[in-house]
Amino acid sequence: MQARRIIVIGAGHNGLTCAAYLARGGYDVVVVEASDHVGGAADTREFADGFRVSGCAHYVYQLNQQVVQELGLQQHGLEYSARDLSTIALSPGEQRVTIGPGGLSGPVTERDRSGHQEFTRLTERFAGLLSRYLNQAPPRLANGTRKDRLTLARLGWDIRRLGRDDMRELLRVGAINIYDVLNEFFDSDLVKGAISLDAVLGTHMGPRSPNSVLTYLYRLAGNGVPRPGALALPRGGMGGIAAALERAARAAGVEIRSGTAVGRITVSHDRVSGVELTDGERLEAGLVVSSADPRTTVLSLLGARHCETGFVRRIHNLRCRGNAAKLHLALDGPPDFPGVGAPDLRHRLIFAPDMDYAERAFNPAKYGEYSTEPVMEIALPSMSDPSLAPEGKHVLSAIVQYAPYQLKAGWDDGQKQAFLDVALATLATVAPGIRDQIVAGELLTPADIEARYRISGGHWHHGELSLDQFMFVRPVPGATQYALPVDGLFLCGAGAHPGGGITGTPGRIAAQVIVEGGAA
Amino acid sequence: MSVAGKPVSERVLRTAFYSRTSEANLLNKWHSWRGYTTADAYYDASIEYFACRNATGVFDLCPMTKYRITGPDALAYLDRLVTRDMTRIKPGRVAYAVWCNDAGKVIDDGTIFHLSQGEYRLCAYGRHLAWLLAATLGFDVSVEEETDEIAALAVQGPTSCAILKDMGLDGIENLKPFGLTHFDHGQLMVSRTGFTGDLGYELWVERRFAENLWDRLFEAGRLRGIRAMGGDALDMARIEAGFLQAEVDFLPADQVVRPGRARSPYELGLGWLVDLEKANFNGRRALAREKAEGSSVWQMVKLVIEGNKPADASYIYAGTRKQVGFVTSAMWSPVAKQNIALATVKAPYGNNESNLHAEIYYQRELHWSRVMARCEVVDKPFWDPPRRRATPPADY
Structure with a gap:
C-alpha cells in the first residue's frame, strides 16, 4: 500500500x-x-508591529555545510546579513574586550593573548576530531555490527593520533569543567566569562559543572564558516x-x-x-x-x-529541562552601549563579566529559582539586517540565563514580570538608556518555549x-x-x-x- | 535514629499470625522472609509435609509481597507488564504469570488476582515496587504495596475443602481452580490457589481479622488433621509439584550481575505463559526473536534420578563426561516414591536422548561418597493428583 x-x-x-x-x-x-x-x-517571528526576531536561537555557527551544499540552500535563497562576527565582552563599567577573528583586543595581558592562541588551537583540534564522529551515525557499543566496531576502532585510533601530549590533554579535559580549563589559559575575567558562557548557553550547567568542556567542543565541532564556531546572522532571521x-x-x-x-x-x-x-x-x-x-x-x-x-x-x-529565556525588545532607535562604538553593535555582545558571576547566576537554577543577576547573550540583528525593523528602529534579541523550566514558584504572570524586570535591570547596567527606547517587548520562558515550539x-x-x-x-x-x-x-x-x-x-x-x- | 538502635519488637517484622505461629512453634526454628519472622518448621518438617499431603497443612503467607493495582488503565498496565494475555482473566479469576525486563529475562513470577472489575492484587515472592512503579509511566494506574495490611494463609491438602465448609464457607466446594470468591460480607477472600500442587485454598483478610481467622480455621479442622506447616515442608511440596522458586531455581533478572545468568520464560519451561500474539508487553520483541531463532541457551527440566540419594547441588552431565548443567532443587519425594530434582541444563540437552547423569555427593558418618546417577527427564509434575482439579472435591 x-x-x-x-x-x-x-x-x-x-x-x-x-x-x-x-x-x-x-x-x-x-x-x-x-x-x-x-x-x-x-523561525522568525514578528513580536510587535514591523519588528521581527529569531524566536529561539539567533546566531548560526554550526550549520552543516554538507546540508547547505547537497540541498542547494544558497540557490534556494539562504543568505547571511553578517558573517564571522566578533564577540564583545561587556563589564558593568565601560571595560570591553573583543574576541574576534584576529584574536583578543582590549585590556588583556600577554598571557591572555598567547593563551587564546593555544586554547583556540587545542579546542579546534579536539573539535575537529569530534566533528568527524558527529557527522555520521554513532557506533553502537552493544549488539553492534562490524561497521560499528570499525567506527569505534577508528575513534580510538584518531584519539591516539593526536599525539601524546594532546591526547593526554583531551582525556584530561574531556569531562571536566570549563572554569578550571579557562583559568589555565587566561587572566582576563571578561574573556573567561564570555568563553564560559559559550560552554553553558542553553544547558543546565554553570562554568564549574562537569562536562562543560564537552559542550564547548560541541559548539566548535559544527561547521562554522570560515572557522569553527564563527558566528553568522541569516538574512531575515x-x-x-x-x-x-x-x-x-x-x-x-x-x-x-x-x-x-x-x-x-x-x-x-x-x-x-x-x-x-x-x-x-x-x-x-x-x-x-x-x-x-x-x-x-x-x-x-x-x-x-x-x-x-x-x-x-x-x-x-x-x-531536558531548559534554562534559557529569550528576551525580544523593539527599540525606537539604535541603542547605546557605552564603550561599544556604533559600527560594533552588529557584533555579539556578552554579559558575563566573570566566571564566578556566571556560576552564581546558575546557582539559583539548581533550586528552581531564576537568576537575580543573569548572564546574557545579546544580538542586535537589525544592525546588519534593516528589514527586521521599521526604518531607523531596531530589535534586540537576547538569551537570558538562568530561568529554570521547573520554577519552584511556577511561571505565572507575576514571576514572568519579575524575571523580565531582572533582565531589563541587567541590560541597563551595560546600556543605561535602553529602558526609555523600548516600544514593545516580550519574554519567552522555557515554559513558553515548550508551549510555543512543542x-x-x-x-x-x-x-x-x-x-x-x-x-x-x-x-x-x-x-x-x-x-x-x-x-x-x-x-x-x-x-x-x-x-x-x-x-x-x-x-x-x-x-x-x-x-x-x-x-x- | 538508625533501625539497629530500635528494640527488637519494632525492628523485626512480624506477621499478623505471629501470636499463633509463635505459640505453635515448638522447635523455635525461624527464618527471615523479607524481614518477617517465618517458621522453618513447627514440630517436624516431615510431619507437616505429610499433613499437607494427607490432611491439611496451614502456611502463614503474610510475608508474600502484595500489591494493589487499580485505576482505569489497570488491565492495560498488567497486560503490558506480564507475558500472558490478561484480557482473558475475568473478575473472580487468578492468573499465574511471569514478568520480564526489556531483554525478555524473567524478573519474577507471581499470581495476579482479578478482585473485581479493574481491581487487581499481584503477589510475588520478592519485592518489585521500583519496577512496578516504573511500569506505570504512561498509564493511569495506581500501584500500592499492601503486604503488611493483608494477612493470608495457605490451607492446603485433601481435607482443606471440608475444613473450610465446616468453618461455614458455604459453597466453597464449587470454587474452581484459579477462582476466587468472598465470604463474611466481603471481609474474607478465598482463592483456590496454592504452592503445593494439591487441592488447596488461600485465605485473605485484613490484618485485624487475622487471629480470629486462624482460630476459626484450626477449630474447624481439629478432627480433619489440620496442622501448621513451615517453610521446609512447603518447599518439599512445591518441588513435587514442579513449581519454581525465585532465587533458588532462577535469579530475578534485576538481581543478576554476570551476563547470561538471567533466564527467559522459555528457558524456565514457562513458554506456555508467553503470548506473542497479544498486544505489546515487556520483553516481547526479545522473546519473539528468541523463539524465532531458537536461541534459548538453557532449559529447565524435571528429573527423576535413580537411587535414593537427593541430588542437591549436583552437576548434570550428558553421558558421564560432558557437564551440561546443575540441579537447583532436589529431594526424595515421599508421595511419588522417587528421587526427584529440578535442574537447569544447556539447550538442547534437556531430553532423554542426552543420557543425563547427576553427580551426587553424599555423606555417611562424615565420609563422602560420590555416585553418577542416571536421570530421566519427565514432563509432568512429580505429584499431580486428580483432586487438585476436581470440582467439587471429594469429601475427605
Whole structure:
C-alpha cells in the first residue's frame, strides 16, 4: 500500500532537512507541522508591529555545510546579513574586550593573548576530531555490527593520533569543567566569562559543572564558516534558513502540511502504520520519522504501551529541562552601549563579566529559582539586517540565563514580570538608556518555549548535551541509531545524535540511515 | 535514629499470625522472609509435609509481597507488564504469570488476582515496587504495596475443602481452580490457589481479622488433621509439584550481575505463559526473536534420578563426561516414591536422548561418597493428583 510513503512529524529545520534527503532518496514524503508556518524553533517571528526576531536561537555557527551544499540552500535563497562576527565582552563599567577573528583586543595581558592562541588551537583540534564522529551515525557499543566496531576502532585510533601530549590533554579535559580549563589559559575575567558562557548557553550547567568542556567542543565541532564556531546572522532571521530548507524540500518533492497537528502515531502489529491527526484524520505510511523531541515522540505521540518499561523509563528520565529565556525588545532607535562604538553593535555582545558571576547566576537554577543577576547573550540583528525593523528602529534579541523550566514558584504572570524586570535591570547596567527606547517587548520562558515550539521541557537541544546523553547513548540506549523500538519509527531531531543547535545534522544522518537501511 | 538502635519488637517484622505461629512453634526454628519472622518448621518438617499431603497443612503467607493495582488503565498496565494475555482473566479469576525486563529475562513470577472489575492484587515472592512503579509511566494506574495490611494463609491438602465448609464457607466446594470468591460480607477472600500442587485454598483478610481467622480455621479442622506447616515442608511440596522458586531455581533478572545468568520464560519451561500474539508487553520483541531463532541457551527440566540419594547441588552431565548443567532443587519425594530434582541444563540437552547423569555427593558418618546417577527427564509434575482439579472435591 503506502510502503514508500514516509511521514515526517514536525517541520523544524531537522524535520525539513530529513524530509528533503528522504525525498531525494526516492521516498514519497509528507511533512506534518502543527504550527501554521515551517521552521519550528528556527523561525522568525514578528513580536510587535514591523519588528521581527529569531524566536529561539539567533546566531548560526554550526550549520552543516554538507546540508547547505547537497540541498542547494544558497540557490534556494539562504543568505547571511553578517558573517564571522566578533564577540564583545561587556563589564558593568565601560571595560570591553573583543574576541574576534584576529584574536583578543582590549585590556588583556600577554598571557591572555598567547593563551587564546593555544586554547583556540587545542579546542579546534579536539573539535575537529569530534566533528568527524558527529557527522555520521554513532557506533553502537552493544549488539553492534562490524561497521560499528570499525567506527569505534577508528575513534580510538584518531584519539591516539593526536599525539601524546594532546591526547593526554583531551582525556584530561574531556569531562571536566570549563572554569578550571579557562583559568589555565587566561587572566582576563571578561574573556573567561564570555568563553564560559559559550560552554553553558542553553544547558543546565554553570562554568564549574562537569562536562562543560564537552559542550564547548560541541559548539566548535559544527561547521562554522570560515572557522569553527564563527558566528553568522541569516538574512531575515532564522526563518530565512527554514524558508530555504522548505524550498529545497518542496523542490525535492516533499509535501508539507502545516497547521496540521499529529495526535498520535498509529501502530499495527508492532509496526507503525502512520499517524492520526488531532482532527481525527488518519494518514497511512510505511515509515514515520519524528523531529519532535524523544519524550514527546515516545510518551505523548507513540504511547508507553508500545515500548518496554526500561526504555520508557530512560526516555522519561531524559534530562531536558531548559534554562534559557529569550528576551525580544523593539527599540525606537539604535541603542547605546557605552564603550561599544556604533559600527560594533552588529557584533555579539556578552554579559558575563566573570566566571564566578556566571556560576552564581546558575546557582539559583539548581533550586528552581531564576537568576537575580543573569548572564546574557545579546544580538542586535537589525544592525546588519534593516528589514527586521521599521526604518531607523531596531530589535534586540537576547538569551537570558538562568530561568529554570521547573520554577519552584511556577511561571505565572507575576514571576514572568519579575524575571523580565531582572533582565531589563541587567541590560541597563551595560546600556543605561535602553529602558526609555523600548516600544514593545516580550519574554519567552522555557515554559513558553515548550508551549510555543512543542519542545518537552523547553530545552533547545531536546535533551541536555552531556556525556550520559551523547554519542553512543543519545538520546538513550536502545534508540541511538535513530530507530525506536517500534518497527518503522525513527527520530530525526535534536534529541537524536549528534544533538541540538541549528545544524541539520540529525536530520541528514537519520535520512541516510533510513535510505541505507532500505526500510519500508 | 538508625533501625539497629530500635528494640527488637519494632525492628523485626512480624506477621499478623505471629501470636499463633509463635505459640505453635515448638522447635523455635525461624527464618527471615523479607524481614518477617517465618517458621522453618513447627514440630517436624516431615510431619507437616505429610499433613499437607494427607490432611491439611496451614502456611502463614503474610510475608508474600502484595500489591494493589487499580485505576482505569489497570488491565492495560498488567497486560503490558506480564507475558500472558490478561484480557482473558475475568473478575473472580487468578492468573499465574511471569514478568520480564526489556531483554525478555524473567524478573519474577507471581499470581495476579482479578478482585473485581479493574481491581487487581499481584503477589510475588520478592519485592518489585521500583519496577512496578516504573511500569506505570504512561498509564493511569495506581500501584500500592499492601503486604503488611493483608494477612493470608495457605490451607492446603485433601481435607482443606471440608475444613473450610465446616468453618461455614458455604459453597466453597464449587470454587474452581484459579477462582476466587468472598465470604463474611466481603471481609474474607478465598482463592483456590496454592504452592503445593494439591487441592488447596488461600485465605485473605485484613490484618485485624487475622487471629480470629486462624482460630476459626484450626477449630474447624481439629478432627480433619489440620496442622501448621513451615517453610521446609512447603518447599518439599512445591518441588513435587514442579513449581519454581525465585532465587533458588532462577535469579530475578534485576538481581543478576554476570551476563547470561538471567533466564527467559522459555528457558524456565514457562513458554506456555508467553503470548506473542497479544498486544505489546515487556520483553516481547526479545522473546519473539528468541523463539524465532531458537536461541534459548538453557532449559529447565524435571528429573527423576535413580537411587535414593537427593541430588542437591549436583552437576548434570550428558553421558558421564560432558557437564551440561546443575540441579537447583532436589529431594526424595515421599508421595511419588522417587528421587526427584529440578535442574537447569544447556539447550538442547534437556531430553532423554542426552543420557543425563547427576553427580551426587553424599555423606555417611562424615565420609563422602560420590555416585553418577542416571536421570530421566519427565514432563509432568512429580505429584499431580486428580483432586487438585476436581470440582467439587471429594469429601475427605
